[in-house]
Amino acid sequence: MGENDRRLVPPISPMTARTVDVPPRAPGLAYEAKWDGYRVLLFARADAPHLQSRRGTDLSPGFPDILRAAAELGEEAVFDGELVVIEEGAVNFSALQSRAQRTGRRAEAAAAAHPAHFIAFDLLQLGDETTMARPYRERRALLEEIFTRHDLQPPWALCPMTTDPDQASEWLDPAWGAVGVEGMVVKGLGQPYRPGERGWRKLRARATAEAVVGAVTGPVTSPDALLLGRYDADGVLRLVAQSAPVTNVLRREIGRMLTPAGADHPWTGARFRSGWGTRDILDHRCVVPDRVVEFEADVAFDEGRWRHPVQARRVRAELRPDQVPKFGEPDPG
Structure with missing residues (x-):
């Protein structure tokens, strides 16, 4: 097996972003909506699905609905994304916090009352291949293919992305904050995924x-x-x-x-x-x-x-x- 052919083991330190004050404009940039939820890594594995927080905490017990979706995906993958609870058309952060503190039957009851969504925006592994060395444009294409191939529905969601900075600037309108979009994350189309590195840029509305x-x-x-x-x-x-x-x-x-x-x-x-x-x-x-x-x-x-x-x-x-x-x-x- 090659360097890119190994199974990723949690915890993994995700790639992060540094805050900037002005949206960068240059060729070769991608802009993603930044959601107001929990940053997580989701290990989609039939035998051992796992949900990891940004700091490495195991969030699996609080979100059995997300674990079931990960186990039932049909292929092995590791996703980077945001975990949210959406109610009445807006992110409910309090409900998300409450769910993270529950286990067992209480977690199942909370999942029924306040279903979570996993908003995927990056792909770290697909099958036997660790995809982090690939440029972002290829990882995004693979991510979109997974959603199309499996016709993924809630609790799965694909993070909105554009290469048009004017379109992305709409996410900085505070009106988007009312539904849970708190700004944007800017990534290079040619960037690899480097765990623990502050290689992206972010702006909050x-x-x-x-x-x-x-x-x-x-x-x-x-x-x-x-x-x-x-x-x-x-x-x-x-x-x-x-x-x-x-x-x-x-x-x-x-x-x-x-x-x-x-x-x-x-x-x-x-x-x-x-x-x-x-x-x-x-x-x-x-x-x-x-x-x-x-x-x-x-x-x-x-x-x-x-x-x-x-x-x-x-x-x-x-x-x-x-x-x-x-x-x-x-x-x-």
Whole structure:
């Protein structure tokens, strides 16, 4: 057997992308839709199907529906792709997270209630051949052939791809974020697949929004980061976002405007995690919620909150807290 004729064994470190600010435009590039789900490698094998997370964790127990589809494919292959749960025409990240935590009968019940989809965008092995040394254009052609040959239906899905940068730029419209497309990944048509290498490029769709400063980390007079909230229909201030470290200019400006809050602040004694899915608790200081800031965020939005840290851009001194959209309401386009 040659170098490219061996069975891949999990875990494998997937090829990844570095973030860029401007869509690259050059001959020989392919653009894929970037989905808001779990990056996974799917080992389609009748005897031992396997689902691996980006960091190598075995996700198989939580997704028996995907394992069955992999076992029943009819040929051996290893796919790279995104795992999502789609409900009412949009990605439901919370349902995906919940499914990943279930096993056994609870996993089967969750699969029936919240079916998952595997969105394939690359091919690492087909039959006895390890295809990673092949250029992307050939791997993509083989991937499309598999979908055609087996007439694959849900839970299988083929990731949209184009070589037209203008068409791909549509995926940067925040409107796509409402259905779960959070941007694009750019790959060279001649690129091989190199595990662990940050050889691709990615852009996330971003939009601006407003929220009320409810608490800070660091000193109130010179905050490191902002905890941002919106009022719900009952008038309760709810956390919607945590900012990345603010710029020195904004730190000085907003530090002069903030006032430490008293014990009657709605977030007094609250415990906020430092990130989505983490257990670390933030050391925050409540402030009087009378200042509005504008921030820039990607479209990873779930249950009324932005999952990733946002970039606070400026104070909106002309806006009152009651002029900010309510918790759970869509932002104006």
